Amino acid sequence: MRCQDIQRNLSAYIDGELDSASARRVEHHLGQCGTCRGVAADFRDVDGLVRSLSRLDASSDLAGQLLEMVGESRGPTTEKGVDRSPFAVMMRFMSRFMDLLEAGSSPGTRALEEFDDFPPFSLGSIYLKLLDQPGRG
Amino acid sequence: MEQSDFKLVEAVGAGDHQAYELLVRKHQRSVFNFVYRILGDRHAAEDVLQEVFWALYRAAPRFEARARVSTWLFKVAYNLSLNEIKKRKRLLHLREAFRAHPRTENGPSALSTLEASELEEEVMSALNRLPGNQKAALLLRVSEELSYVEIGEILSVSVSSVESLIFRARSRLRQLLKKQGKE
Secondary structure: OOHHHHHHHHHHHHOOOOOHHHHHHHHHHHOOOHHHHHHHHHHHHHHHHHHOOOOOOOOOOHHHHHHHHHHHHOOOOOOOOOOOOHHHHHHHHHHHHHHHHOOOOOOOOOHHHHHOOOOOOOHHHHHHHHHHOOOOO | OHHHHHHHHHHHHOOOHHHHHHHHHHHHHHHHHHHHHHHOOHHHHHHHHHHHHHHHHHHHHHOOOOOOHHHHHHHHHHHHHHHHHHHHHHHHHHHHHOOOOOOOOOOOOOOOOOOOOHHHHHHHHHHOOOOHHHHHHHHHHHOOOOOHHHHHHHHOOOHHHHHHHHHHHHHHHHHHHHHOOOO
16 A cells, blocks of 8 residues: 555554554554654654643632522522512412413323423423422422 | 433433532533633633533433533534634634734734643644644544544544544644654
């Protein structure tokens, strides 16, 4: 095989990504060709330099910040007093609206769980969330 | 090991914050270093890192085991990094429109001499001269030891394209670093 063809495969050979027949051909050629051996060595040196780059850490406490964001996305949860956040107000309104629609039916049913793939903030999703609240399901 | 990552994501989808914290702490360093090498800017990399893990949280309830969790994270990180680069290019063009002497895009690396040795700066400078997809492919192979199949999924290219990207990246770096006398 020509050196040009071998060198095109050198990257994959070094990475162990060649099929065994191609890998054997490359190996055989490298055993006889100093030029291609030099290129392979250079590629390995390049890899070594890239690998030697410092592994840095993000300066901020990412996990802590994300957990805070996650907590905030659920909205404030208070068991005492009335939660007056816009989201909570909307949820109370929807709860009463759904109560009107479902008057007389048992809130304990779980039959609707098979449809539990509504997009978030859709009426169906909100209704299912309300059913899951303590005292309602 | 990967099964436990998927189980953690399932737990996150069920509202388990501890599982989320475990996933973040496990993968943040790899993802951060990948994004940092792509963007060359620590602050931008931290912003992207946060977006990546926020995306994981939102996707967790519907996460399917089609790929490793780490592959998914790198894919999102790569796409967000590309968006950041496009945004910066637009800003750069706007800034240059108001500048008497526009800077070239190959400005000084974000690495200060306090953070890196001179050799590291040379290597980073050479890396930064590669096209983005070649740099990403090489970093994912060499630093993260991902397979060509995984790299292809992350970069949304075929395995043969990955092979070509990595070959060209190594060839180009070999040329650049030889010129700088580092090999």
